Amino acid sequence: MVNSVVIAGRRPTLVRTIHLRTLIGWVLALWLIHSGARAEPLEPSGKAVKADVSRDEAEARAQFRVGVAHFDKQEYREALEAFRSSLWLKRNRNTMGNIASCLKQLGQYDDALEQYEEMRREYPNLPAKIDAIVAADMAELLGLVGTLTVTGDAPAGALLFIDDRVRGKLPLEKPLRVSAGSRAVRVEKEGFAPLRTTVEVKAGKESVAELVAMSRKGRLVVSEKHNWVLRVELDGKDVGVTPWQGLVDAGQHKVRLHGFMGVEALAACEAPGVSVEEGARVASGFEVALVKLYEETRVVLGAEEQDASLRVESTPGGATVRIDARVVGTAPWEGRLPLGEHVIEVSANGFFSAKQSVVLERRKERELSVSLERQPDLVAEARAGRNRKIGVGLAYGVGVVGLGVFAVAGGLALDKVNDLDARCPNKQCPSTEAGSQRVAAALGTAATVGLLVGGLGAAMGTGVLLLTGPGSSQGRPGPSVSAGVGLGSFEMKGRF
Template identity: 55%
Template sequence: MKHFDAGDYQEAYDEFRRSLALKKTKAAMAQAASCLRQLGRYDEALDQYEEVLREYPNLPARFGADVATAMAELSRLVGTLEMAGDAPPGGSLFVDDRLRGKLPLSEPLRVAVGTHRIRVDKDGFEPITAVVDVLAGQKSVAELRASVRKGRLSVSERHNWVLTVELDGKEVGVTPWEGLVEPGEHQVRLRGFVGLDALAECSAPEAGAAAARDRARMASPAQAAVVRPFEVTRVMLGAEEQDASLRIESTPSGARLTIDGKAVGLTPWEGRLPLGEHALEVSARGYVRSRQPVQLVRRKQRELSVVLEREPDLAEIRRLRNVMVGVSYGVGALGLGVFAVTGSMALAKVRDIKSRCGGTSCPESERANVDAAADLGTLATAGLMMGAAGVGGGTSLLFGLDLRRIERRGGAGPGGSQAAGEVAWTVGIGPGGFAIEGRF
């Protein structure tokens, strides 16, 4: 109280704080609030008085009246403050160099009336500053605008190997690496060399160790990393041994090449890949795709030549099919016509013979007529069989030859052979007939 009466309000406040740490009383709390009020820290003073009411809800009448009067006066000396713009989550908020909490704020911040300097600090990023005027009883908004609006990217290797970091195709350093990058999606990849001893033990090289003589080329698959402003994005990549090369040529040249489902360019192509088995696909317009596996072993170059088969000429197949369908239906119509005519003649001949014979046997003079009726019946049967064969063959060609499936074919295996589950058709025509062949 001597400090307070002498106007040494900061010293008085510090003493009251030490007193409250030993024993909390309503008088000491109210006196601390009064010190804050004299120091111009009106928002803190109002917070202190509100704490008095929470701790001691049943204050003596006169004491309570004094507290209420002080709070009413302080309410006219404070406003509230909100953050907008570049407000990084987790950033420390300072008002006039006084820490007021972490972003985002759970509620508007109470501050004294007047002009205030706002600063937001977050590890790894440039501070964000603003100046705002706070009016009594009103809500003010601090518009934060960062001079550098970037995110931080941290890249490490799973085995702690020191490898070159490629960011969007450019070298930026070695692992472990961290730096500011523009917001958005970035492609990150590792490459370099590791000593065979460290590779065998899956260990990091010792600090200060000389470079290994026997080294293996290492690389990681490219990985997409989405970086957001004022946030740290961590990427851990696992490098694999790339000490094997592959060269692929194709006929025709300039075909599209896909390795393990990822497009890598056009043939001829040469590059390094991880050891082990890889799935290759070579494709070109007008040719059947070729799919095949390839096995790569350490420090060996593998060369592969792929010959693509031309896709079938669907227009020619369709024309030949239509010709064959027409011929088959024509043969069928001819056979059914022969069956109708000769069958009718045979029936008429049989009725005529029966009318002349009158019984179950005929004289020798009717033998020629009986043989003629039998020949007509045989010819009618042959016509019926020819008609059924023609109609059936034409229908089979029309509906059984799936041109759409031929058009969709293309999953060729090694050397252009067909992949399992797909069909390749060939149609041929020659003297006396036609043929359809297929591979399954």
């Protein structure tokens, strides 16, 4: 039975120089495995198979012998395939040990180590000598492997290849055991360009494969919830019809559907097989799709009949138009909107905003003309207020001066007249009083002029207040002024 055992070497290049002690140990170990296994011992080549052996078991033994033959010729890959075929037909510790030996000879130290671990899990009660040999071989293999983690642009669900061998899907649950040396790392996800890098794995240490995507794309899939075939508008550009999918840059994208539906198909809620160019206009609202790197993002939009148009004009022109709190453009604006009620708001700098609700009905056009009320110019108002104060002050100042002249000149004139009356009985004054008469007349004239100037100044100041006061244009009570003039005195009261 011993002559059918595969002898596992330490390294591929040292297969002919294995220590005699290791050789004898593996021969004894594998013989014990044969004798201790529950399955019948594998028969040597040429010996008849017992009648009670199943067909699968017989084929397993035949594949085992093929593997032994290839291993003796150092044809380790062919031997590995034969041993795996045998193990698939019949689980056997001997076969598992030979698979580990082939993997080790092929330099797949990580797989060889995993094969030994699987062998120990499946057959935990190995004889002491066999367990010692397996442990020694595993210790040597641990010195030939490291671990690998994948970071960077690592798409979830992608297949991970190490040296063209599939090693699992991302993300990895734990660092991956990999044979030491230069390793080619490749990540593939259906529908995307593969990611590649090379990592130098060091024995007993953890290495990192940093993946960087050269094309930073994600997949966007757009459909209409009624399965209508409509044009797809992506970031303002027409890219095709629904259902649509394509690779786009990672990030945010604005998507909208628009097109036409036959009136009969729309009434029956039927989904035509192709896009049409006439009929009832339908469209969806805009939706922002967040596309992630190497991931698929699905957007399902619902289109509605848009067969109603609205035109908005404004005074002044160029005002901003908002429909349902969303800016759609500047006036004059014209477009189609979903049927029903909409809130239209028009605004412009320096004017009060105007808001109005409109109800759009099917196949009817609506026009809306909005005149905006100008907001007060606070700077101009302040300037006008200053000018008003100056004008009122000057007018009243002139009035005060004029009334002052009237009071002084009038008082002097009155005194002079009373003096002349005392010296001129019966109003007959001698020629010597001619000068006094002229002075009295001049003072009277000055008093009269002062009264006229004072009255005119007071009237002008009051007029300016009444005509230009802020209350006159904003509905607030305007100023009021009352004045009293008496001989030798002047009084003015007012409210401003």
